[in-house]
Amino acid sequence: MNVEFINPFILSLQNVVQTMAQIELRAEKPEKKVDETAKGEVSGIIGMIGPQIKGSLAITFDKKLAQNMMLNMLGESSDTIDDDMRDLVGEMTNMLCGGAKSLLAEQNYQFNMATPVIVSGERHIIQHKVDGPKILLQFTSDKGNAYLEICFDS
Amino acid sequence: MNVEFINPFILSLQNVVQTMAQIELRAEKPEKKVDETAKGEVSGIIGMIGPQIKGSLAITFDKKLAQNMMLNMLGESSDTIDDDMRDLVGEMTNMLCGGAKSLLAEQNYQFNMATPVIVSGERHIIQHKVDGPKILLQFTSDKGNAYLEICFDS
Numbered sequence: 333m334n335v336e337f338i339n340p341f342i343l344s345l346q347n348v349v350q351t352m353a354q355i356e357l358r359a360e361k362p363e364k365k366v367d368e369t370a371k372g373e374v375s376g377i378i379g380m381i382g383p384q385i386k387g388s389l390a391i392t393f394d395k396k397l398a399q400n401m402m403l404n405m406l407g408e409s410s411d412t413i414d415d416d417m418r419d420l421v422g423e424m425t426n427m428l429c430g431g432a433k434s435l436l437a438e439q440n441y442q443f444n445m446a447t448p449v450i451v452s453g454e455r456h457i458i459q460h461k462v463d464g465p466k467i468l469l470q471f472t473s474d475k476g477n478a479y480l481e482i483c484f485d486s
Numbered sequence: 487m488n489v490e491f492i493n494p495f496i497l498s499l500q501n502v503v504q505t506m507a508q509i510e511l512r513a514e515k516p517e518k519k520v521d522e523t524a525k526g527e528v529s530g531i532i533g534m535i536g537p538q539i540k541g542s543l544a545i546t547f548d549k550k551l552a553q554n555m556m557l558n559m560l561g562e563s564s565d566t567i568d569d570d571m572r573d574l575v576g577e578m579t580n581m582l583c584g585g586a587k588s589l590l591a592e593q594n595y596q597f598n599m600a601t602p603v604i605v606s607g608e609r610h611i612i613q614h615k616v617d618g619p620k621i622l623l624q625f626t627s628d629k630g631n632a633y634l635e636i637c638f639d640s
């Protein structure tokens with residue numbers, strides 16, 4: 333998997349979180365995923381299928397970032413991960429993946445997105461079953477952190 | 487969503503678990519999903535995309551069933567949900583969805599499958615973001631229980 337393919341997801345996440353929640357996420361250097369434990373409390377997962385590619389994406393938000401996004405987008409937040417927060421993460425997952433899809437279409441990579449699935453729970457573990465590499469991207473901000481995983485069959 | 491569409495998933499799960507692990511699962515009556523907490527410790531999630539359909543599937547195994555399947559398939563099991571068990575659940579998820587795909591193709595419903603994602607963790611919550619109904623199917627056996635959720639955009 334090359335940088336051409338990863339950058340649209342980085343740009344799309346930063347764009348969605350900036351536009352929707354006015355929070356600026358800094359992207360740390362990509363790394364291969366080793367620790368399987370999601371470093372957050374709520375994750376959005378979406379499947380991607382295209383002629384050249386087949387894979388899955390998971391975006392995990394820590395509670396602090398999820399709460400701050402909700403506060404900035406809805407004017408109020410919740411103490412716990414509730415339905416409203418999961419809905420918000422579902423929307424963000426759709427927008428993130430949709431944004432990356434548009435950017436990749438410009439490079440002639442086409443894929444379709446499945447419907448998002450939201451997972452929450454303390455120390456939940458997410459493991460992508462793919463033959464290809466698993467890329468973990470960490471994003472930081474003073475409003476909380478996010479972890480984006482992109483995995484494709486090679 | 488009609489019975490024609492659900493039955494292939496029921497048959498495929500029973501077939502996969504019977505064939506691979508010699509465990510006979512009884513299907514309880516389908517119900518609409520209300521409680522969002524996965525009633526198990528390890529789940530396989532897979533996205534499905536086709537010309538007529540777009541959705542997601544989650545199969546959740548309780549620890550007892552996951553351990554018994556592993557024992558019957560590999561000759562040994564583990565006390566905790568480990569990588570081997572998650573791998574096995576990933577394979578079962580692929581086979582379950584692949585079997586249903588074949589059966590549905592005979593009825594001219596076509597879809598492609600994304601790569602499976604495995605989630606584990608006590609009391610993790612899975613929420614499908616779809617416009618259509620969410621169907622929860624419970625399966626029981628003396629070797630443990632499973633819960634299958636199928637969700638499609640209407």
